[in-house]
Amino acid sequence: xAETNNKQVxxxxxxxxxxxxxxxxEKDFYRMAEGLTEETVLKVSEEKNDPEWMRDFRLECxxxxxDIKVPDWGPSIEGLDMDKISSYVRHKSDMKGKWExxxxxIKNTFERLGIPQAERESLAGVxxxxxxxxxxxxxxxxxAAQGVIYTDLESALRGExxxxxxxxxxxxxxxxxxxxxxxxGAVWSGGSFVYVPKGVKVDIPLQSxxxxxxxxxxxxxxxxxxxxxxxxxxxxxxxxxxxxxxxxLHAGCVELYVAKNARLRYSTIENxxxxxxxxxxxxxxxEENGIMxxxxxxxxxxxxxxxPMTILKGDNSKMEFTGITFAGKGQNLDTGAKVVHQGKHTSxxxxxxxxxxxxxxxxxxSSVIIQKSAKRAKASVSCDxxxxxxxxxxxxxxxxxxxxxxxxxxxxxxxxxxxxxxxFYLMSRGISEEDAKAMIVSGFANPVxxxxxxxxxxxxxxxxxxxxxxxx
Amino acid sequence: MSNDLNMKVNVLPVLTYNFLHVNxxxxxxxxxxxxxxxxxxxxxxxxxxxxxxxxxxxxxGELFKANNDRILATIxxxxxxxxxxSKRDDSQALRTGMGADVDGLMISMGATVDIYxxxxxxxxxxxxxxxxxxxxxxxxxxxxxxxxxxDSEVTVVIVYTSDKDAKGFQGVSTRLFAxxxxxxxxxxxxxxxxxxxxxxxIGGACLNDGKIDLVTVELGxxxxxSSAYVNLAEKNTEFTxxxxxxxxxDHNLDINYVADQRGKKTQALMQFKGVLxxxxxxxxxGTLDFKKGSSGSVGDEQExxxxxxxxxxxxxxxxxxxxxEDVEGRHGATxxxxxEDILFYMQTRGIDEEExxxxxxxxxxxxxxxxxxxxxxxxxxxxxxxxxx
Numbered sequence: 023x024a025e026t027n028n029k030q031v032x033x034x035x036x037x038x039x040x041x042x043x044x045x046x047x048e049k050d051f052y053r054m055a056e057g058l059t060e061e062t063v064l065k066v067s068e069e070k071n072d073p074e075w076m077r078d079f080r081l082e083c084x085x086x087x088x089d090i091k092v093p094d095w096g097p098s099i100e101g102l103d104m105d106k107i108s109s110y111v112r113h114k115s116d117m118k119g120k121w122e123x124x125x126x127x128i129k130n131t132f133e134r135l136g137i138p139q140a141e142r143e144s145l146a147g148v149x150x151x152x153x154x155x156x157x158x159x160x161x162x163x164x165x166a167a168q169g170v171i172y173t174d175l176e177s178a179l180r181g182e183x184x185x186x187x188x189x190x191x192x193x194x195x196x197x198x199x200x201x202x203x204x205x206x207g208a209v210w211s212g213g214s215f216v217y218v219p220k221g222v223k224v225d226i227p228l229q230s231x232x233x234x235x236x237x238x239x240x241x242x243x244x245x246x247x248x249x250x251x252x253x254x255x256x257x258x259x260x261x262x263x264x265x266x267x268x269x270x271l272h273a274g275c276v277e278l279y280v281a282k283n284a285r286l287r288y289s290t291i292e293n294x295x296x297x298x299x300x301x302x303x304x305x306x307x308x309e310e311n312g313i314m315x316x317x318x319x320x321x322x323x324x325x326x327x328x329x330p331m332t333i334l335k336g337d338n339s340k341m342e343f344t345g346i347t348f349a350g351k352g353q354n355l356d357t358g359a360k361v362v363h364q365g366k367h368t369s370x371x372x373x374x375x376x377x378x379x380x381x382x383x384x385x386x387x388s389s390v391i392i393q394k395s396a397k398r399a400k401a402s403v404s405c406d407x408x409x410x411x412x413x414x415x416x417x418x419x420x421x422x423x424x425x426x427x428x429x430x431x432x433x434x435x436x437x438x439x440x441x442x443x444x445x446f447y448l449m450s451r452g453i454s455e456e457d458a459k460a461m462i463v464s465g466f467a468n469p470v471x472x473x474x475x476x477x478x479x480x481x482x483x484x485x486x487x488x489x490x491x492x493x494x
Numbered sequence: 495m496s497n498d499l500n501m502k503v504n505v506l507p508v509l510t511y512n513f514l515h516v517n518x519x520x521x522x523x524x525x526x527x528x529x530x531x532x533x534x535x536x537x538x539x540x541x542x543x544x545x546x547x548x549x550x551x552x553x554x555g556e557l558f559k560a561n562n563d564r565i566l567a568t569i570x571x572x573x574x575x576x577x578x579x580s581k582r583d584d585s586q587a588l589r590t591g592m593g594a595d596v597d598g599l600m601i602s603m604g605a606t607v608d609i610y611x612x613x614x615x616x617x618x619x620x621x622x623x624x625x626x627x628x629x630x631x632x633x634x635x636x637x638x639x640x641x642x643x644x645d646s647e648v649t650v651v652i653v654y655t656s657d658k659d660a661k662g663f664q665g666v667s668t669r670l671f672a673x674x675x676x677x678x679x680x681x682x683x684x685x686x687x688x689x690x691x692x693x694x695x696i697g698g699a700c701l702n703d704g705k706i707d708l709v710t711v712e713l714g715x716x717x718x719x720s721s722a723y724v725n726l727a728e729k730n731t732e733f734t735x736x737x738x739x740x741x742x743x744d745h746n747l748d749i750n751y752v753a754d755q756r757g758k759k760t761q762a763l764m765q766f767k768g769v770l771x772x773x774x775x776x777x778x779x780g781t782l783d784f785k786k787g788s789s790g791s792v793g794d795e796q797e798x799x800x801x802x803x804x805x806x807x808x809x810x811x812x813x814x815x816x817x818x819e820d821v822e823g824r825h826g827a828t829x830x831x832x833x834e835d836i837l838f839y840m841q842t843r844g845i846d847e848e849e850x851x852x853x854x855x856x857x858x859x860x861x862x863x864x865x866x867x868x869x870x871x872x873x874x875x876x877x878x879x880x881x882x883x
Binding site: 097381391415416419426427438 | 806813
């Protein structure tokens with residue numbers, strides 16, 4: 023008891039922004055039976071009207087899934103029973119290109135999440151996925167006129183970009199990578215395809231928003247982005263789900279190809295509900311002089327395995343990863359980043375913040391690999407963890423493997439708490455203890471929020487307030 | 495006695511990605527015919543220090559079992575970190591850096607240890623010096639326990655030597671127990687020949703106000719495991735460690751250091767400075783583990799590695815585990831070749847690049863070697879450095 027005497031007590035605040043549920047009626051939704059068998063995989067393939075190669079690929083992935091073991095180093099996923107997860111749930115209506123045509127119940131959901139408003143005010147295009155399928159996809163005319171392709175992956179798979187999809191799909195994240203990459207390959211559905219032609223700079227971001235509304239379901243969207251030579255794109259990914267008492271699963275896959283002299287910024291604010299197992303895989307490959315920037319905020323999920331990886335293949339290619347993870351009550355968030363330096367004069371900067379509170383387990387895990395070919399490579403890693411009580415955990419597990427003598431690698435990590443002096447200072451200026459702590463935590467997260475567009479930085483700060491209140 | 499044991503040692507306290515191949519290492523001793531299981535006796539004992547020789551390994555562990563309720567007191571509300579491996583070594587009477595497989599080896603091969611006991615309140619007036627002088631073809635397993643009773647203080651210097659070209663195997667278990675207010679300074683200088691497989695598996699525990707200070711110089715051997723696990727079991731306990739190493743040729747150094755911070759206001763400071771040359775490889779694992787209840791504790795680990803061979807392989811795993819709010823933990827690592835500014839500075843003073851490198855290697859290693867309190871062994875170590883550099 024003594025241990026909590028001097029701790030903040032903050033009243034609960036409303037989480038209904040994300041937790042509201044729209045009941046899915048059987049009449050409007052198709053839901054595949056729970057479990058993962060060859061029959062279910064073939065059924066997904068049939069639903070998607072897959073080309074033959076994709077159907078065979080799915081079956082191969084299923085075999086791999088059954089053969090590959092669960093990792094022995096991460097959080098427990100014992101609570102995840104694939105026999106109780108439906109791999110495919112979709113609304114019976116098709117994807118729409120006009121917002122007014124989206125079914126009313128789904129439209130209400132996205133309206134409450136502010137997606138159409140964001141599209142009107144600050145985005146070049148939006149994709150909205152509800153459960154297993156895209157329900158809405160639109161790109162602004164002026165952006166489309168530049169030759170930018172932003173569409174659902176299924177359409178691209180059958181259209182003029184079919185060959186491009188085939189030559190890139192799960193080549194960067196092969197299904198042999200790990201068990202859940204194999205699962206993804208077997209039952210993937212939905213997601214976006216983006217192609218930015220040579221030299222095209224998209225001034226305002228594109229966004230995909232993923233909502234998993236069904237209980238006991240999985241979402242397996244695939245995002246494939248190709249930024250061609252000299253092109254520039256900012257892509258934003260958002261995710262949320264209402265909370266249920268049964269486990270939900272997200273095993274998405276993101277493959278990013280950054281060509282010579284191109285730049286891609288990929289920002290994510292992840293706020294899955296706290297019954298979600300988030301086993302997501304993200305990977306980028308960067309050619310000569312290319313730049314890959316990740317901005318990643320992990321707030322939701324019951325359990326997360328998330329380590330966006332960058333392969334710096336081309337000479338002088340660069341990567342920057344800025345991330346924040348907030349692990350609250352009941353959460354075990356194992357997050358970080360991976361980078362492989364292959365090209366000469368490549369450079370990477372990883373800067374992460376982690377906050378643990380109310381029994382949450384936050385683990386920063388990373389790997390920096392500098393191959394022999396990566397002459398004069400530079401890597402810098404900085405990870406800071408903030409402990410807000412002594413029932414939580416904050417662990418940092420960074421790994422470095424350096425195989426060239428002229429690399430320059432720096433690493434620093436710090437772990438600690440909010441200083442009493444800082445709180446006292448703020449309180450002496452009339453700020454309550456709870457506000458003082460929330461301010462300090464927001465300040466701690468500032469290096470991440472300043473990398474986000476204003477409206478997303480505001481959302482992130484709201485999420486921090488929500489988590490600080492103990493009601494996240 | 496021959497054997498075909500392949501043991502899993504230096505297991506990381508928490509597992510990580512398997513593709514990094516740092517979660518553990520394998521110690522192969524099947525090539526050696528272990529015939530010698532005794533430790534050399536210290537040349538001269540300080541007043542107040544006694545020794546029991548050739549105590550069977552398992553029997554020697556009774557000392558730690560008798561104090562188990564203080565060394566490994568149950569931590570209420572402990573939450574395991576992801577990938578936790580701690581249960582693997584639960585059988586150890588005192589946790590060591592290399593882990594339970596080495597205890598099993600010592601017992602199965604009939605190894606014995608010498609137990610040095612420092613009487614209560616005794617401040618040893620000179621170091622205990624233990625010299626392992628290995629011959630070509632030797633294969634031995636041995637060890638020592640240093641037991642510093644309440645408010646005592648002792649310095650122990652262990653030196654491992656052989657001819658430069660000698661081959662063989664030498665496994666050593668060193669266990670340290672600092673009771674309330676006691677202080678143990680352990681200095682280890684490893685100057686073995688290029689053909690030696692060597693390990694020194696160190697485990698330590700400190701009770702209230704106890705302190706363990708470790709200085710390690712690793713210069714010889716073709717495959718070396720250098721490991722320590724120090725349990726800061728109670729309040730105001732301290733562990734400091736300074737290691738200097740040089741790995742050359744195709745040799746390999748495998749390090750696993752853990753500071754288990756359980757008591758309140760504990761302090762762990764670990765520094766590792768080293769050089770990799772030619773095609774040498776090194777794996778460094780360093781862990782600060784702030785257990786629940788270790789409020790007011792501080793931990794700092796720093797690694798500084800100079801890479802001087804085009805084909806070197808350096809793996810670094812600096813881990814911080816934490817389940818306590820009121821702590822300060824830091825780790826830092828700088829890995830790379832000699833800085834251009836230092837080289838430039840040297841060159842402006844007429845020193846060429848090769849000579850500049852030699853100076854920097856020597857400076858790095860000498861700074862640790864000069865912490866050796868026995869003048870003869872310090873000189874021997876400095877001479878060894880001079881020769882290889």
